[in-house]
Amino acid sequence: xxxxxxxxxxxxxxxxxxxxxxxxxxxxxxxxxxxxxxxxxxxxxxxxxxxxxxxxxxxxxxxxxxxxxxxxxxxxxxxxxxxxxxxxxxxxxxxxxxxxxxxxxxxxxxxxxxxxxxxxxxxxxxxxxxxxxxxxxxxxxxxxxxxxxxxxxxxxxxxxxxxxxxxxxxxxxxxxxxxxxxxxxxxxxxxxxxxxxxxxxxxxxxxxxxxxxxxxxxxxxxxxxxxxxxxxxxxxxxxxxxxxxxxxxxxxxxxxxxxxxxxxxxxxxxxxxxxxxxxxxxxxxxxxxxxxxxxxxxxxxxxxxxxxxxxxxxxxxxxxxxxxxxxxxxxxxxxxxxxxxxxxxxxxxxxxxxxxxxxxxxxxxxxxxxxxxxxxxxxxxxxxxxxxxx
Amino acid sequence: xxxxxxxxxxxxxxxxxxxxxxxxxxxxxxxxxxxxxxxxxxxxxxxxxxxxxxxxxxxxxxxxxxxxxxxxxxxxxxxxxxxxxxxxxxxxxxxxxxxxxxxxxxxxxxxxxxxxxxxxxxxxxxxxxxxxxxxxxxxxxxxxxxxxxxxxxxxxxxxxxxxxxxxxxxxxxxxxxxxxxxxxxxxxxxxxxxxxxxxxxxxxxxxxxxxxxxxxxxxxxxxxxxxxxxxxxxxxxxxxxxxxxxxxxxxxxxxxxxxxxxxxxxxxxxxxxxxxxxxxxxxxxxxxxxxxxxxxxxxxxxxxxxxxxxxxxxxxxxxxxxxxxxxxxxxxxxxxxxxxxxxxxxxxxxxxxxxxxxxxxxxxxxxxxxxxxxxxxxxxxxxxxxxxxx
Numbered sequence: 001x002x003x004x005x006x007x008x009x010x011x012x013x014x015x016x017x018x019x020x021x022x023x024x025x026x027x028x029x030x031x032x033x034x035x036x037x038x039x040x041x042x043x044x045x046x047x048x049x050x051x052x053x054x055x056x057x058x059x060x061x062x063x064x065x066x067x068x069x070x071x072x073x074x075x076x077x078x079x080x081x082x083x084x085x086x087x088x089x090x091x092x093x094x095x096x097x098x099x100x101x102x103x104x105x106x107x108x109x110x111x112x113x114x115x116x117x118x119x120x121x122x123x124x125x126x127x128x129x130x131x132x133x134x135x136x137x138x139x140x141x142x143x144x145x146x147x148x149x150x151x152x153x154x155x156x157x158x159x160x161x162x163x164x165x166x167x168x169x170x171x172x173x174x175x176x177x178x179x180x181x182x183x184x185x186x187x188x189x190x191x192x193x194x195x196x197x198x199x200x201x202x203x204x205x206x207x208x209x210x211x212x213x214x215x216x217x218x219x220x221x222x223x224x225x226x227x228x229x230x231x232x233x234x235x236x237x238x239x240x241x242x243x244x245x246x247x248x249x250x251x252x253x254x255x256x257x258x259x260x261x262x263x264x265x266x267x268x269x270x271x272x273x274x275x276x277x278x279x280x281x282x283x284x285x286x287x288x289x290x291x292x293x294x295x296x297x298x299x300x301x302x303x304x305x306x307x308x309x310x311x312x313x314x315x316x317x318x319x320x321x322x323x324x325x326x327x328x329x330x331x332x333x334x335x336x337x338x339x340x341x342x343x344x345x346x347x348x349x350x351x352x353x354x355x356x357x358x359x360x361x362x363x364x365x366x367x368x369x370x371x372x373x374x375x376x377x378x379x380x381x382x383x384x385x386x387x388x389x390x
Numbered sequence: 391x392x393x394x395x396x397x398x399x400x401x402x403x404x405x406x407x408x409x410x411x412x413x414x415x416x417x418x419x420x421x422x423x424x425x426x427x428x429x430x431x432x433x434x435x436x437x438x439x440x441x442x443x444x445x446x447x448x449x450x451x452x453x454x455x456x457x458x459x460x461x462x463x464x465x466x467x468x469x470x471x472x473x474x475x476x477x478x479x480x481x482x483x484x485x486x487x488x489x490x491x492x493x494x495x496x497x498x499x500x501x502x503x504x505x506x507x508x509x510x511x512x513x514x515x516x517x518x519x520x521x522x523x524x525x526x527x528x529x530x531x532x533x534x535x536x537x538x539x540x541x542x543x544x545x546x547x548x549x550x551x552x553x554x555x556x557x558x559x560x561x562x563x564x565x566x567x568x569x570x571x572x573x574x575x576x577x578x579x580x581x582x583x584x585x586x587x588x589x590x591x592x593x594x595x596x597x598x599x600x601x602x603x604x605x606x607x608x609x610x611x612x613x614x615x616x617x618x619x620x621x622x623x624x625x626x627x628x629x630x631x632x633x634x635x636x637x638x639x640x641x642x643x644x645x646x647x648x649x650x651x652x653x654x655x656x657x658x659x660x661x662x663x664x665x666x667x668x669x670x671x672x673x674x675x676x677x678x679x680x681x682x683x684x685x686x687x688x689x690x691x692x693x694x695x696x697x698x699x700x701x702x703x704x705x706x707x708x709x710x711x712x713x714x715x716x717x718x719x720x721x722x723x724x725x726x727x728x729x730x731x732x733x734x735x736x737x738x739x740x741x742x743x744x745x746x747x748x749x750x751x752x753x754x755x756x757x758x759x760x761x762x763x764x765x766x767x768x769x770x771x772x773x774x775x776x777x778x779x780x
Contacts, residue, residue, distance in 0.1 A: 376706020
């Protein structure tokens with residue numbers, strides 16, 4: 001197996017605090033990185049690197065770990081730009097618009113859903129994302145949820161069963177929870193790593209604390225890890241339920257009580273913030289800086305979906321988190337890489353220490369700071385390795 | 391001369407109200423456009439188009455007029471990402487940081503400034519911008535202002551003399567105004583179409599109403615059109631001075647009094663909003679929707695510069711204007727195209743009616759609405775015509 005030497009890295013963010021400047025970002029300047037067998041095998045100063053068979057010179061560009069987008073809904077059909085336009089004019093989001101996406105998704109062919117999903121994954125990779133989680137949740141029948149996850153599994157191991165996204169229109173709540181925790185879970189678990197639930201008593205379409213607990217415990221019994229959509233529309237039980245059950249992450253966290261923050265700081269559950277949702281739904285932003293200061297582990301993700309956050313751009317999410325959530329540029333980048341990896345309980349991605357997957361995002365910029373300093377500009381791309389066998 | 395037929399346009403925004411749906415955006419669905427001699431020669435429904443020598447099929451994508459970015463500072467050296475980082479942590483912007491960029495710009499070679507400028511223009515074009523205004527203002531000596539404009543003129547006819555950007559450090563105010571209105575103007579006017587001034591009594595670095603009037607009148611006497619940076623940091627005289635003197639545009643308009651809005655609505659001066667500045671300086675956003683409702687002509691621009699808005703992305707500016715300035719997606723697109731053209735007093739750009747320059751922005755999306763609906767995603771690019779002679 002050949003070794004690939006990546007040189008000309010003006011600034012290398014490793015997210016390995018044992019490297020470089022010793023900060024959480026582990027920053028080296030004028031660095032070199034060696035890749036063997038798809039993994040980082042050496043990191044250090046330019047000039048001290050071992051010999052290698054192939055060289056890539058990045059001309060002084062910055063390199064950061066490929067973004068880990070730990071929350072995305074990418075298996076769907078339809079378009080909700082008119083709903084977006086109405087919301088821009090003042091309409092509020094309550095979760096009800098999901099029904100339109102569900103109808104379109106059920107009507108679409110596998111081939112169509114697969115092509116669109118692959119289009120989104122390519123779009124994300126072109127913006128520096130190298131790991132993405134993909135949820136079901138627009139099928140809401142046994143057959144449609146299972147096929148969504150089967151298709152998602154073709155592009156990522158991070159697949160999440162979200163049959164409990166909303167109660168489908170015209171469906172009995174109790175019966176639907178029984179379906180989700182019974183036959184639907186049985187059909188979906190083989191294709192999923194995670195189970196998730198939209199725990200939001202404030203929405204008539206979502207699930208309350210007891211229903212959410214049922215869904216999560218059933219998923220856990222089927223061998224799935226736990227995730228929660230919680231505290232998006234109002235304070236509620238989602239965060240504390242997630243922490244109590246040892247969920248990997250509670251996502252949204254838009255409305256948190258002091259008890260929620262305390263629970264997150266004392267547990268192993270990551271708070272995944274989704275600023276694209278607040279942007280697109282005209283909602284208030286949670287104070288991410290205060291969460292970090294309280295000792296909470298924070299991740300950032302896109303929540304890419306057609307209703308409430310149709311962005312696939314992790315750089316945009318980073319810039320928003322700095323502007324609106326009071327994260328520093330360094331905290332935001334960490335949350336979008338190492339934080340996302342923790343939200344997925346992965347140790348092989350989200351950093352570029354020795355042994356990590358060779359998932360590099362290259363920036364057309366001298367420093368990671370430019371991700372927030374140059375908002376909206378497509379600076380990041382995933383590095384395509386010259387030989388997939390190295 | 392050959393004709394080029396552009397087909398497969400799923401949605402065509404012409405910004406010509408005599409076309410399509412008759413709205414200000416003049417939208418046609420399933421449209422065709424013919425280009426001859428670099429101009430639009432025919433617009434209409436697919437199937438009815440005349441014969442042509444060359445065809446480009448856009449596969450159902452939306453087409454909008456290339457963005458007109460009427461406010462940018464692209465001739466400079468240096469990096470202010472550390473200042474940005476400090477501001478993200480709570481520091482305020484008062485215009486003082488410009489001094490660092492001035493020192494770096496003076497020290498740079500022509501070749502270096504030219505290469506960087508061309509890099510920005512290419513970056514903008516890759517995001518759908520086809521007309522850009524470029525200001526001087528980081529030289530602040532006769533020689534350095536003139537060379538900035540000479541270099542800028544190589545890439546755009548829309549060059550603006552902004553010797554009155556700030557009073558240089560260690561310089562006598564009165565003497566500097568005399569320099570700007572005398573020898574500096576004489577050296578710069580041959581390379582400039584416009585004169586501009588940072589009229590902001592709230593900043594110790596900028597110019598008051600009397601100084602600003604002097605600068606503008608001297609520029610007008612030298613044959614230049616008028617533009618004003620005004621009302622960025624606080625309410626002040628900038629807007630009313632601009633309207634009184636018939637300036638093409640007053641830019642920023644962050645802090646407006648009722649009298650300012652009334653003056654703008656009653657005059658021929660465009661209000662150019664720069665939401666990237668409010669984003670990057672953590673300032674309040676002006677209410678663009680209220681300006682439109684009051685009858686003011688609104689444009690949107692990036693203000694791309696290393697201190698207060700280092701974005702080159704008109705789609706990002708559109709998304710911000712919808713989220714934060716209460717423009718509708720349609721109003722924001724109009725302001726970024728037709729509005730920008732009015733701010734530059736150009737009738738050949740900013741629309742795609744017959745006779746317009748063939749400046750097309752193609753979207754990887756079915757509708758212009760996606761520019762705001764998919765924030766941060768690089769959907770737009772300027773269409774490179776297959777033969778530059780058509």
